[in-house]
Each structure stands twice: as C-alpha cells, then as structure tokens.
Amino acid sequence: MPDIDAVVFDVLGTLVDEPAGIRAGIRNLDPSLDDARVEQLLLVWQRHIDREQQRILGGDRPYLPSDVLEEEAARLIADAAGADDPAAVAALARSGRRLPPWPDTVAGLARLAERFPLIGLSNASRTALLGLNAHAGLRWHQALSAEEAQTYKPDPAVYQLAVTVSGRPPERLLMVAAHAWDLRGAQGLGLRTAYVARPIGDPPTSSDRFDWHADGLADLADQLEKA
CATH class of the missing domain: 1.10.150 (DNA polymerase; domain 1)
Structure with missing residues (x-):
C-alpha cells in the first residue's frame, strides 16, 4: 500500500x-x-x-x-x-x-473505507453536508465543511481542517477530486493528489502534476492497492 x-x-x-x-x-x-x-x-x-x-x-x-x-x-x-x-x-x-451519487460512488467509498480512514471535505455548509451525505448514502469516518474555516476551497485553511483532524502530516493524506483547481489547492499545503474523471469538473492541464489519475473510484482503489 x-x-x-x-x-x-x-x-x-x-x-x-x-x-x-x-x-x-x-x-x-x-x-x-x-x-x-x-x-x-x-x-x-x-x-x-x-x-x-x-x-x-x-x-x-x-x-x-x-x-x-x-x-x-x-x-x-x-x-x-x-x-x-x-x-x-x-x-x-x-x-x-438532494444530489444523486455517481454510479460508482457508494461502492467505491465502501471499498476504500476497508483500507483507509475517509474524510469528506466540502465547500457545502455543515447543514447542507449532512443532508447530501444522507441523501446520497455517502460513507465517511469524518465529514468536514469549509464552514469550519469560515472560507472556501481552495483557501489553504480548508485543507488544514483535514490535516488537523487526521493528526498526520499533509504528505500522508491523499486528496481526491474531479476538479484540478481543488487538487492544486491541496498540493499547496503538501497533500498528495488523485484526479478522478467525471462528466463534469475541471480536468487537469498539461502543466498539472497529480500523483494519481483515475477513471473512477474502482480504478483509484485498484491503483492504490497496486502502489
């Protein structure tokens, strides 16, 4: 691993x-x-x-x-x-x-949760995050809202929430997103990064250097198991 x-x-x-x-x-x-x-x-x-x-x-x-x-x-x-x-x-x-999960989301989170603590980190408010987690059936060990930092990603203070909660150095955390701007923000604080392709989002540019690129959560789980 x-x-x-x-x-x-x-x-x-x-x-x-x-x-x-x-x-x-x-x-x-x-x-x-x-x-x-x-x-x-x-x-x-x-x-x-x-x-x-x-x-x-x-x-x-x-x-x-x-x-x-x-x-x-x-x-x-x-x-x-x-x-x-x-x-x-x-x-x-x-x-x-009331946002629908992508088809691979629930199974992918369950699979990754067998090997890693999972932290949700969203610009959604605490109240909204509770509602969408419940509606979409998202599984977390911890869900964090940018509201805790009183700002929005990609402000470093939001990523610091995950670092603080984990109690681990940033380089021991992997940030997963379908938005290159989000991953760049995480990189700025030292987190490792994984881009997951979605029909919507912000694809990487030729100058982006993320640690992993995956077609979905199953592909990401496969790559992490082989790493």
Missing part, C-alpha cells in the same frame, strides 16, 4: 452529480420549462455560486455559508422564471442537499 494514512474526498461533483440535482430543483420550481431554459437557469445558479465564493475568497464580501449563497441563487432563478411561490423557492434553495 502507498504511504497514505487517510483519503480526503471532495464531495460536490466528485462524488455527487451536482448539476443533476439543481436541474431537478429547477424543474420542480416550474415543470413547464423546456430543457434549454433549464440549462440557462442552471448556469445562473452556477455562475452566482462561483462568483460569490470568489468574492468571499478575495475579501470583497464577508464569509457566508453555502446555504445563503444557494438561497440567493434560488431567488435569482425564481425571478428569471417568473415564479413567486416562497415555498417553491425555498425548496429550490435546498436542492443542493
């Missing part, structure tokens, strides 16, 4: 299909929307979350948990769709807690 004492997983996009869950929330808000319009509104959600997290990281806005940013995104979508039912808008805001 490689010299790894714990495996740290990104959640959104890496283990659960975030766009699928938000699409479902938008369709529930207004079932008459066609697919093209749903995709447009999904982009409104994604751009708002990304922009506001970047503003917080840049110091242009005080820290707010993901729940607040998602409530803002839901109101933007509701306004654009002409929906004014407060209960429906609130349900859309909570759609980030």
